[in-house]
Amino acid sequence: MLENFITGKKTLFADGVHTELRVQENRSRRIMLVQGNLTANSRSEISGVSARVYRNGVYGFSSMAECSSSAAETVLKAAEENALFMDRHIQKGKGAFPAAPTGQIPAGRVIVDTEQKRYLAFCKELDAYIARTYPELSSRAVVLSADSMEKRICTSDGYDGHTVSPRIHIYFVLNTQTSSGEPVELTAPVGGFGNFEDVFSDPALLYPEIDRLYEALMHKREGIHADAGYRTVILGGFLSGMLAHEAVGHTVEADLVQSGSVAGPNLGKRVGSELVNLVDFAHTAFGKPAPLPVYLDDEGTPAEDAVLIRDGILTGYLNSRESAQHFGMKPQGCARAWDFSDEPLIRMRNTTVLPGKDKLEDIIASVEDGYYLTNTNNGQADLTGEFMFGVTMGYEIKKGKLARPILDTTISGVAFDMLKTVDMVSDEVIWTGSGTCGKKQRMSVGMGGPALRCKVMIGGR
Amino acid sequence: MEDIRMAGDRVNDTLQRYGVDKAGFWVAETQTQEFNVNSGEFSLLRTLFDNSLSLTVYHQNRKGTITTNKLDEASVHKAVEDALASAESGVADEAYDIAPDQGGHCFHDRGYEPDMERLFERTRELMEEIARRYPRILVEELIVSHSKVHSLYRNTNGTECEVFKGHYLVSIGFAGHEGDVTTSLFGADVTTDNLDRPFMELGTIETQLKEAEAQLVTRPLEGKFQGTVVLTPDSLGYFLYSILSNFAGDSGILEKTSLWLDKWNEQVADSRLTISINPSDPRIVDRAHITADGFREEDYDIIRDGVLRSYMLSLYVANKSGLERAKNSSFSVVVREGTTPYEEMVKGIKKGLIVGRFSGGNPGTSGEFSGVAKNSFLIEDGKITDAVSETMISGNLAQMLMNVADISKETVADGGSILPYIAFDKIVISGK
Numbered sequence: 001m002l003e004n005f006i007t008g009k010k011t012l013f014a015d016g017v018h019t020e021l022r023v024q025e026n027r028s029r030r031i032m033l034v035q036g037n038l039t040a041n042s043r044s045e046i047s048g049v050s051a052r053v054y055r056n057g058v059y060g061f062s063s064m065a066e067c068s069s070s071a072a073e074t075v076l077k078a079a080e081e082n083a084l085f086m087d088r089h090i091q092k093g094k095g096a097f098p099a100a101p102t103g104q105i106p107a108g109r110v111i112v113d114t115e116q117k118r119y120l121a122f123c124k125e126l127d128a129y130i131a132r133t134y135p136e137l138s139s140r141a142v143v144l145s146a147d148s149m150e151k152r153i154c155t156s157d158g159y160d161g162h163t164v165s166p167r168i169h170i171y172f173v174l175n176t177q178t179s180s181g182e183p184v185e186l187t188a189p190v191g192g193f194g195n196f197e198d199v200f201s202d203p204a205l206l207y208p209e210i211d212r213l214y215e216a217l218m219h220k221r222e223g224i225h226a227d228a229g230y231r232t233v234i235l236g237g238f239l240s241g242m243l244a245h246e247a248v249g250h251t252v253e254a255d256l257v258q259s260g261s262v263a264g265p266n267l268g269k270r271v272g273s274e275l276v277n278l279v280d281f282a283h284t285a286f287g288k289p290a291p292l293p294v295y296l297d298d299e300g301t302p303a304e305d306a307v308l309i310r311d312g313i314l315t316g317y318l319n320s321r322e323s324a325q326h327f328g329m330k331p332q333g334c335a336r337a338w339d340f341s342d343e344p345l346i347r348m349r350n351t352t353v354l355p356g357k358d359k360l361e362d363i364i365a366s367v368e369d370g371y372y373l374t375n376t377n378n379g380q381a382d383l384t385g386e387f388m389f390g391v392t393m394g395y396e397i398k399k400g401k402l403a404r405p406i407l408d409t410t411i412s413g414v415a416f417d418m419l420k421t422v423d424m425v426s427d428e429v430i431w432t433g434s435g436t437c438g439k440k441q442r443m444s445v446g447m448g449g450p451a452l453r454c455k456v457m458i459g460g461r
Numbered sequence: 462m463e464d465i466r467m468a469g470d471r472v473n474d475t476l477q478r479y480g481v482d483k484a485g486f487w488v489a490e491t492q493t494q495e496f497n498v499n500s501g502e503f504s505l506l507r508t509l510f511d512n513s514l515s516l517t518v519y520h521q522n523r524k525g526t527i528t529t530n531k532l533d534e535a536s537v538h539k540a541v542e543d544a545l546a547s548a549e550s551g552v553a554d555e556a557y558d559i560a561p562d563q564g565g566h567c568f569h570d571r572g573y574e575p576d577m578e579r580l581f582e583r584t585r586e587l588m589e590e591i592a593r594r595y596p597r598i599l600v601e602e603l604i605v606s607h608s609k610v611h612s613l614y615r616n617t618n619g620t621e622c623e624v625f626k627g628h629y630l631v632s633i634g635f636a637g638h639e640g641d642v643t644t645s646l647f648g649a650d651v652t653t654d655n656l657d658r659p660f661m662e663l664g665t666i667e668t669q670l671k672e673a674e675a676q677l678v679t680r681p682l683e684g685k686f687q688g689t690v691v692l693t694p695d696s697l698g699y700f701l702y703s704i705l706s707n708f709a710g711d712s713g714i715l716e717k718t719s720l721w722l723d724k725w726n727e728q729v730a731d732s733r734l735t736i737s738i739n740p741s742d743p744r745i746v747d748r749a750h751i752t753a754d755g756f757r758e759e760d761y762d763i764i765r766d767g768v769l770r771s772y773m774l775s776l777y778v779a780n781k782s783g784l785e786r787a788k789n790s791s792f793s794v795v796v797r798e799g800t801t802p803y804e805e806m807v808k809g810i811k812k813g814l815i816v817g818r819f820s821g822g823n824p825g826t827s828g829e830f831s832g833v834a835k836n837s838f839l840i841e842d843g844k845i846t847d848a849v850s851e852t853m854i855s856g857n858l859a860q861m862l863m864n865v866a867d868i869s870k871e872t873v874a875d876g877g878s879i880l881p882y883i884a885f886d887k888i889v890i891s892g893k
Contacts, residue, residue, distance in 0.1 A: 038552040225829075343507065408829055457893065
């Protein structure tokens with residue numbers, strides 16, 4: 001556990017400025033078995049202390065790869081000097097942040113350091129199961145990825161706290177070939193928030209997951225290329241989660257709104273059909289822990305849910321303290337940093353489209369000619385809300401019934417146009433917490449959603 | 462502040478004490494200073510002091526790797542213990558190895574010491590020039606930094622490589638704005654070891670500023686057709702990375718899923734295409750000097766005159782597959798220029814698209830790709846007619862290399878790669 005040598009440094013904080021002091025450790029563990037060959041067997045432990053000072057509209061930041069009292073003093077001094085340099089040259093002359101509530105948020109858990117041999121033994125059993133059960137696969141890989149983040153934060157005018165966020169996932173990657181010899185691949189992650197022992201127990205409990213992936217791969221190998229064009233589709237939960245994160249979530253990050261994102265002129269306006277509701281949950285969703293709970297951000301703001309779209313109307317942004325002041329909104333704990341040497345940026349937590357009332361089978365039955373898209377491997381979006389998602393598994397729908405599977409493709413659209421085409425929403429949300437978002441720094445994020453019937457562009461031949 | 466050579470000695474002593482017979486490691490000290498501009502305004506100055514130790518040990522043909530940013534005695538001991546424990550729990554494999562003794566070398570690269578005042582002035586100059594000449598552009602984010610790295614590589618076969626290197630990075634993202642209209646994001650990352658030229662002149666920054674303003678009025682493309690797609694140096698990088706990592710990289714060869722698995726010395730691309738990895742090219746700024754496996758870096762061709770000459774393999778996968786290892790482990794891609802001036806190339810296209818950025822899924826082992834053609838312009842009868850939106854392109858990465866229509870005479874160097882414009886035939890272009 002990280003030692004608390006930072007709270008006592010508050011007496012060194014400069015007057016009249018906002019100061020954050022943080023000590024942090026990130027650990028990652030990685031195992032990769034490719035065809036039984038161990039191609040990655042690594043551990044990483046990165047820690048240090050950092051300080052950020054806000055003065056008259058500009059920030060100074062400094063960090064050191066050392067967890068000590070003297071390092072804390074060094075970075076405080078350097079951050080203050082950097083803020084002074086910027087203030088002297090830029091002279092924005094903005095005032096201090098509005099007063100914020102103060103308090104303490106304790107850590108709810110500890111990081112448990114599982115030995116590498118335990119990880120490896122577990123992965124080997126999974127790999128052996130795949131090898132003996134499905135020998136006809138052209139290749140297989142089992143990848144374990146565990147990353148944890150522990151932080152102690154103290155601020156001049158906000159909450160102090162201790163946060164601990166471990167997560168672990170195992171990815172299965174299976175490859176086969178189509179009848180014409182074309183390679184076909186499918187990947188599935190299992191895992192979630194917590195230490196290894198919290199999430200996994202017996203490898204055999206994961207065999208059904210592997211079996212389902214294999215079955216889907218066998219369907220996919222018989223797949224056809226999608227017919228490119230503007231089509232009616234059902235986005236499964238993984239894709240609607242991607243939509244919530246990429247196509248809406250990023251455009252409502254207040255720093256991107258200030259950079260001209262499409263959410264700027266649309267606040268308070270209709271951006272989706274009345275069936276569309278979208279929330280960035282902090283730590284609890286639908287009465288259960290969210291995939292990646294966030295209780296306190298790195299500016300000392302306790303995290304709370306941010307309602308972004310209500311009944312199709314854009315209602316809010318995701319803010320830091322600075323952007324909240326700019327837009328006259330309330331900060332809700334979205335400013336987070338990945339490494340000790342990173343400054344907090346506005347980041348999503350657990351972003352999801354809320355469920356509706358339709359049953360998935362009824363939605364499928366309602367489509368005359370379209371696609372049901374179930375798996376995705378990546379997504380990107382733009383300031384305009386134009387998005388692209390990779391689709392790795394899906395099916396044609398013909399006359400209300402699932403037909404042939406499709407090969408890898410891509411869908412695209414413009415979020416605030418596409419959301420207006422949503423006319424059916426399923427009653428069940430599918431979550432994932434394995435996502436890592438890229439925006440200058442990496443960040444672990446959760447996302448989820450129900451099945452949505454809508455219209456998008458689909459790539460193909 | 463760490464003395465890197467002393468830290469290296471500490472690692473060597475610890476390895477010896479634990480009886481490790483085979484290992485390779487890097488120790489490094491890094492100082493970074495960085496200015497940030499957000500939403501058109503200066504926002505942040507960062508100063509970072511970091512260390513790193515990256516150690517791989519080999520024990521009874523088992524391998525374990527540890528990374529830490531602590532170089533003190535206790536941390537080095539823990540790192541060696543952890544790496545050994547990882548190795549002991551690993552899978553024995555005779556293919557794990559490190560390079561034989563490459564001797565001792567020391568490199569002093571240009572740009573080691575930063576000039577922060579000048580860096581700030583160059584940054585301010587860029588912002589002022591954009592405001593003056595491109596008033597409809599809003600800079601979403603500009604990150605300008607200098608990183609100064611003193612690193613030392615050693616392995617138990619006797620190799621030592623000490624490097625003093627420093628470089629400036631200019632990373633800019635921007636969009637055109639007029640009223641409520643916003644364009645897609647444009648941007649460029651440029652690495653340089655000097656501040657001699659205004660940032661506006663680096664890489665494709667100015668070209669993209671012009672194109673962002675031209676994208677303020679777009680029309681959605683209608684219908685679907687097979688046409689010619691010109692990839693600019695900015696979008697070509699994405700495709701090359703996908704092609705080379707899918708077909709020439711470690712995983713495709715180890716898993717035997719690569720479409721180029723049995724294609725060594727065979728034609729895999731148009732004969733005008735030569736793709737090399739050339740870290741020693743003077744236009745490449747950030748060099749490692751030594752590979753991940755401890756070999757001295759050398760330039761090499763992946764494709765020469767359309768023929769597959771090398772894969773991009775680590776020593777491990779080379780040993781597993783019996784193929785030759787890559788002669789460096791960088792991605793300093795250099796594509797040989799063609800003979801046609803860019804303007805002439807466009808004039809020769811009947812119907813097609815210039816694609817400035819591609820937003821696509823991660824192409825799988827089959828090489829099938831599809832995605833959104835961002836920052837793109839329609840070509841009709843040899844003329845650039847409209848900026849387009851909501852347009853997708855799709856095709857196959859392997860087939861694409863065989864369908865090269867032309868390669869431009871002009872190339873763009875951004876410090877990390879040197880790329881021309883390339884036109885590819887038979888790409889599916891589709892709109893609403």
